[in-house]
Amino acid sequence: MAATKKKPAAPGTSRTRLASLIKSARDTMRKDAGMNGDLDRLPQLSWLLFLKAFDERVEQEGEALDPDGYRRAIAAPYRWEDWATDPDLSGDELKTFVNEKLIPHLAGLVGDHADDPRNVISTIFRDVTNRMQSGTLLRDLVNIVNDIHFVSTDDIHTMAFVYESILKEMRDAAGDSGEFYTPRPVNRFMVQQSFLKLGESVLDPASGTGGFLVQAYEDLKDQVRTDSERKRLHANIRGIEKKPLPYLLGSMNLLLHGIDAPQVHRANALLEMRNSTAADRVDVVLTNPPFGGEEESSVVKAFPAGYQTQETAWLFLYSILDQLKRGGRCAIVLPNGSLFATGENSIGAKIKKKLMQDCNLHTVVRLPQGVFSPYTQIPSNILFFEKTGPTKEVWFYEVPLPDGRRSYTKTKPMQLEEFAGCVDWWGGEKREGREPSEYAWKVQAEEVTASGFNLDIANPHIGDDLAHRTPEELVDELIKTEMQILGLLKDLGAGLEEKR
Amino acid sequence: MKLQKVRLGEVLQLERIAVDVDPDAEYSQIGIRSFGNGIFHRDPCLGSELSKLKYFEVHPGRLIVSNIMAWEGAIAISGTSEQGFVGSSRFLSYQAVGDVDLRYLNYYFQSADGRALIKSVSTGTVTRNQTVSPRNLENAKVPLPDFAEQRRVADKLDAFMGKVNYTAGVMPSQEHARQLAISGLDRVLARWAEGTTRVDQVCSLVNDTVHPGQDHGHAKEFVGLEHISPHFGRRIGSRPLGDEKGRKFRFAPGDVLYGYLRPYLNKVWHADQHGLCSVEQYVLRPNGQMPAELIAACLRSKSTLNKVIDATHNLQLPRLRSGLLLAMDIPFIPAEHHERAIADVQGLEENARRLDELQQHRAELLTSLRPAFLNAAFSGQL
Numbered sequence: 001m002a003a004t005k006k007k008p009a010a011p012g013t014s015r016t017r018l019a020s021l022i023k024s025a026r027d028t029m030r031k032d033a034g035m036n037g038d039l040d041r042l043p044q045l046s047w048l049l050f051l052k053a054f055d056e057r058v059e060q061e062g063e064a065l066d067p068d069g070y071r072r073a074i075a076a077p078y079r080w081e082d083w084a085t086d087p088d089l090s091g092d093e094l095k096t097f098v099n100e101k102l103i104p105h106l107a108g109l110v111g112d113h114a115d116d117p118r119n120v121i122s123t124i125f126r127d128v129t130n131r132m133q134s135g136t137l138l139r140d141l142v143n144i145v146n147d148i149h150f151v152s153t154d155d156i157h158t159m160a161f162v163y164e165s166i167l168k169e170m171r172d173a174a175g176d177s178g179e180f181y182t183p184r185p186v187n188r189f190m191v192q193q194s195f196l197k198l199g200e201s202v203l204d205p206a207s208g209t210g211g212f213l214v215q216a217y218e219d220l221k222d223q224v225r226t227d228s229e230r231k232r233l234h235a236n237i238r239g240i241e242k243k244p245l246p247y248l249l250g251s252m253n254l255l256l257h258g259i260d261a262p263q264v265h266r267a268n269a270l271l272e273m274r275n276s277t278a279a280d281r282v283d284v285v286l287t288n289p290p291f292g293g294e295e296e297s298s299v300v301k302a303f304p305a306g307y308q309t310q311e312t313a314w315l316f317l318y319s320i321l322d323q324l325k326r327g328g329r330c331a332i333v334l335p336n337g338s339l340f341a342t343g344e345n346s347i348g349a350k351i352k353k354k355l356m357q358d359c360n361l362h363t364v365v366r367l368p369q370g371v372f373s374p375y376t377q378i379p380s381n382i383l384f385f386e387k388t389g390p391t392k393e394v395w396f397y398e399v400p401l402p403d404g405r406r407s408y409t410k411t412k413p414m415q416l417e418e419f420a421g422c423v424d425w426w427g428g429e430k431r432e433g434r435e436p437s438e439y440a441w442k443v444q445a446e447e448v449t450a451s452g453f454n455l456d457i458a459n460p461h462i463g464d465d466l467a468h469r470t471p472e473e474l475v476d477e478l479i480k481t482e483m484q485i486l487g488l489l490k491d492l493g494a495g496l497e498e499k500r
Numbered sequence: 501m502k503l504q505k506v507r508l509g510e511v512l513q514l515e516r517i518a519v520d521v522d523p524d525a526e527y528s529q530i531g532i533r534s535f536g537n538g539i540f541h542r543d544p545c546l547g548s549e550l551s552k553l554k555y556f557e558v559h560p561g562r563l564i565v566s567n568i569m570a571w572e573g574a575i576a577i578s579g580t581s582e583q584g585f586v587g588s589s590r591f592l593s594y595q596a597v598g599d600v601d602l603r604y605l606n607y608y609f610q611s612a613d614g615r616a617l618i619k620s621v622s623t624g625t626v627t628r629n630q631t632v633s634p635r636n637l638e639n640a641k642v643p644l645p646d647f648a649e650q651r652r653v654a655d656k657l658d659a660f661m662g663k664v665n666y667t668a669g670v671m672p673s674q675e676h677a678r679q680l681a682i683s684g685l686d687r688v689l690a691r692w693a694e695g696t697t698r699v700d701q702v703c704s705l706v707n708d709t710v711h712p713g714q715d716h717g718h719a720k721e722f723v724g725l726e727h728i729s730p731h732f733g734r735r736i737g738s739r740p741l742g743d744e745k746g747r748k749f750r751f752a753p754g755d756v757l758y759g760y761l762r763p764y765l766n767k768v769w770h771a772d773q774h775g776l777c778s779v780e781q782y783v784l785r786p787n788g789q790m791p792a793e794l795i796a797a798c799l800r801s802k803s804t805l806n807k808v809i810d811a812t813h814n815l816q817l818p819r820l821r822s823g824l825l826l827a828m829d830i831p832f833i834p835a836e837h838h839e840r841a842i843a844d845v846q847g848l849e850e851n852a853r854r855l856d857e858l859q860q861h862r863a864e865l866l867t868s869l870r871p872a873f874l875n876a877a878f879s880g881q882l
Binding site: 016337340402403404405412415417452454469470471474475477478481482484485488489491492495496498499500 | 616619620630660680684687688691692712713726727736737739740840844847848851852854855858859861862865866868869872873876881
């Protein structure tokens with residue numbers, strides 16, 4: 001039998017090498033009896049990656065920059081080099097060390113001041129458990145993670161990319177994991193159209209895996225000129241996350257993108273924002289809050305009478321209105337249902353009324369079907385507003401689906417380029433020269449008020465030809481079309497009968 | 501004309517006649533289609549097979565509201581054909597108690613204003629299920645003219661809708677244009693053919709594979725199966741090349757792309773550009789015996805499609821093996837007829853495409869008639 005020709009291998013890149021390391025790590029974890037699916041495997045990989053990245057990015061770099069003054073956050077024998085690089089520490093001995101010493105030690109770290117990275121480590125490790133039952137497989141996994149390096153900027157970028165792709169995959173895993181993942185093009189579009197400036201504080205009160213914060217940081221970091229500007233930028237990128245898993249993933253994501261001590265708080269953002277003071281107010285809020293979710297009654301009761309609802313999206317919007325500085329701005333994702341809510345007794349309508357009284361709701365971007373699939377098919381919108389006084393008019397822009405598509409799907413998600421039409425129309429930071437088009441239309445604030453604060457306003461240009469015609473006009477056109485069809489059929493019949 | 505708004509609870513009364521379900525008895529259930537498309541009957545089943553919901557009797561002449569899909573127009577009036585049927589607790593059955601013509605109300609709920617009213621009293625943010633409770637529905641206020649006017653409008657709408665439905669029912673569907681496009685190809689190709697030839701005698705299979713990370717060459721776009729329209733051979737989209745994840749095939753202008761996954765979709769395209777396609781498409785490169793336009797037309801024709809369907813029949817996810825495709829007989833058209841045969845094929849396909857577009861336009865017009873009538877009726881123009 002002739003030998004089968006070997007297919008040419010894809011050229012190796014550091015991205016593919018990393019992807020293959022991650023694959024080996026996942027395969028190793030898959031063999032362990034204690035791991036069930038990506039939702040177990042990802043946290044396990046993440047906390048190990050976190051420790052390795054922290055060791056190289058913060059501890060080793062800190063020592064290199066300041067050999068005498070730098071004090072390590074993690075002391076011996078818990079430093080990465082003490083236990084992770086020792087191939088003889090394996091099996092039950094390693095498992096016992098990790099479970100009984102390492103994790104409790106890290107969870108118990110206390111920082112000297114607010115920006116001390118030990119606070120981040122202890123918050124993360126408070127909820128970390130080693131889910132692997134085999135110490136030998138754990139050793140294999142640690143060895144793989146030890147082969148991943150975060151030394152050069154390229155390495156970090158590559159790892160950040162690979163990590164984000166894992167987060168994206170996790171969105172597809174079963175359960176409700178998708179709730180803390182916003183598609184990258186949506187993150188980027190919202191950040192881009194918020195026209196961030198260095199020195200502004202940016203908050204995502206439902207920061208999840210840190211998509212908005214990373215994007216905001218990426219948007220601003222090239223403007224940094226001095227070390228104090230860099231520190232200030234790190235302090236200005238802020239997040240709040242309630243759940244331990246997304247908190248771990250988000251901290252890791254920020255760390256990989258170069259923020260050594262991420263300013264992400266593990267807390268219930270609604271309570272945190274209700275209890276915040278004027279000093280905590282921020283310049284920009286970028287967020288995709290959970291919608292349809294419910295909060296416990298103590299959280300709901302923290303809101304003023306008349307604004308108490310179980311719908312988390314409303315509670316977030318209400319809190320954000322307070323959390324913004326005067327002149328501050330916000331981009332928030334909200335479902336169609338929230339835009340529609342009307343009626344005298346509707347809390348949604350009351351909050352929209354407050355929004356339009358306190359803020360200039362200048363733009364509503366209507367997203368196409370399936371942007372958040374497969375997690376949800378709920379049609380969604382992005383609201384852009386500034387706390388600069390009442391709304392006079394609202395511009396709507398409907399992002400169309402690409403030709404021939406009915407929806408975005410898990411395998412064919414939205415691309416950033418598909419926002420290009422909206423970006424061109426936007427008119428820059430000052431929103432100059434906006435014109436109505438087949439995708440853009442303007443509604444006066446009085447009209448929204450008269451409709452009971454219904455913002456679920458359909459594109460008036462869609463189906464211009466048909467939906468707005470009278471029945472007589474439609475019947476006339478049907479007759480005309482029918483005549484054309486008849487003529488065409490006659491031509492076709494004659495064509496088929498033709499001879500050579 | 502300003503109409504007086506009436507609370508629905510004043511003119512409608514909820515009717516709940518519970519059914520004591522006997523596990524061994526047979527029951528027929530109703531369902532309601534969204535967008536005003538009326539009641540349908542589910543297959544009869546035994547009481548033991550009914551869901552755990554409570555069941556109620558359905559009587560003719562009631563306004564039946566699906567409590568979870570009413571916002572999407574799942575509201576209808578029961579007729580005599582629903583006598584003896586049952587409906588789960590998801591179906592709210594209302595009888596008229598005041599001066600109200602239920603047909604008028606039903607039409608109102610299908611109009612833009614009526615739909616918005618129902619939506620405003622339905623709660624929930626889930627995409628499809630937004631529930632309207634009897635209390636919320638009965639508290640909603642509807643603009644109602646006097647009874648005679650309600651009846652006049654409902655009579656007129658009944659007559660119009662009946663005609664629209666009849667017209668839509670008797671019109672040939674778009675499938676006619678598709679079948680015409682491919683069966684017409686057989687006729688036109690036969691006109692110029694002299695015998696047959698095997699596919700592999702006029703073109704060869706090219707496997708120019710591009711792996712992730714490799715140079716794309718001249719290719720700038722990806723044209724996958726989803727970018728080719730069935731039967732008509734049109735490219736209806738593409739996407740720019742980026743970080744391609746899986747391997748792809750490279751094609752050049754003049755190649756014929758044949759979709760071999762689910763080949764009954766008949767996605768055959770004569771490429772006019774460089775690009776990458778999915779590995780579920782064969783790239784066929786003509787050898788000069790017959791031009792690509794004619795090879796593509798032969799592969800798209802009804803007779804070839806029939807052979808392909810026979811060869812892949814009964815497969816769960818049919819794929820046509822390349823060997824089978826290459827061995828297929830297609831009409832052989834000699835060089836002296838190429839130019840005129842191509843003109844003939846193009847003429848036929850152009851007309852078939854035009855017919856498809858006109859039929860699509862006709863379908864859209866017919867769909868728009870219904871809301872246009874409702875709009876006219878509830879803005880006092882009928």
